[in-house]
Amino acid sequence: MAERERGGEVRPSADQAVTELYAAHWSGLVRLAWLLLRDDLAAEEVVQDAFIAVHRHWDGLRDHQAAAAYxxxxxxxxxxxxLRHRGVEERYLSREAGEPTAHARRTEASAEDRALQSEATSSMIAALGRLPQRQREVLTMRYYLDLSEAEIADALGISAGSVKAHAHRGLATLRDRMEATP
Incomplete structure (x- = not known):
């Protein structure tokens, strides 16, 4: 059910708005989370938590048009x-086992993962995963979500100039690594 705001503008209810946001943004957000986390279940959980938070705080959002950016x-x-939690788990498990662990949990490859591996982009994804976190975030949002510099800056809480710098450094590193790959 829609409600009227002070200016006479009709604002959708939280249920209606989140349903529309979910339909429009779910798959892109899961892809973003997966590219950052490399874990299917964790990616879906992070995105679901974000949608729950939007629903919970819908009435408190000043600009409902910015919900996708939120x-x-x-x-x-x-x-x-x-990622921080995963690092803590891995350090704890490696201390308990007395040996280093590459990843504490492994997940079965998703359909998206299998599709990416079957294409020539798997080496690019691997190279992207070796970039510093901020560069990886910027390039993922720019090329996989097709976001503008301003949208990326807003999502990461950094300036547009920083977005440009991280993108430039990340692309240069990727170029060097991909050219070195046989």
Missing amino acids: LRRSVVNGARSG
């Missing part, structure tokens, strides 16, 4: 938190 920012922050 979702992207929430997904990036959730992925960062997941």
Whole structure:
């Protein structure tokens, strides 16, 4: 059910708005989270948590048109938190086992993962995964989500100039690594 705001503008209810946002942005946000986390279940969980947060805080959002940007920012922050948590788990498990672990959890390859591996882009994805976190985030949002510099800056909480710098450095590193690959 839609509600009227002060200016007479009709604002959708939280249920209606989140349903529309979900239909429009779910798959792109899961792809973003997966590219940052490399874990199917964790990526879906991060995105689901972001949608729950939007629904919960819908009435408190000043600019309902910016909900998609809020979702992207929430997904990036959730992925960062997941990576920090994963690092803590791996350090704990390696201390307990007395040996280093590459990844504490492995997941079965998703259909998206299998499709990416079957294409020539798998080496690019691997090279992207070796970039520093901020460069990886910027390039992922730019080329996989097709976001503008301003949208990326907003999602990451950095300036547009920083987005340009991280993109430039990341692309240069990727170019060097891809040219060195046979």
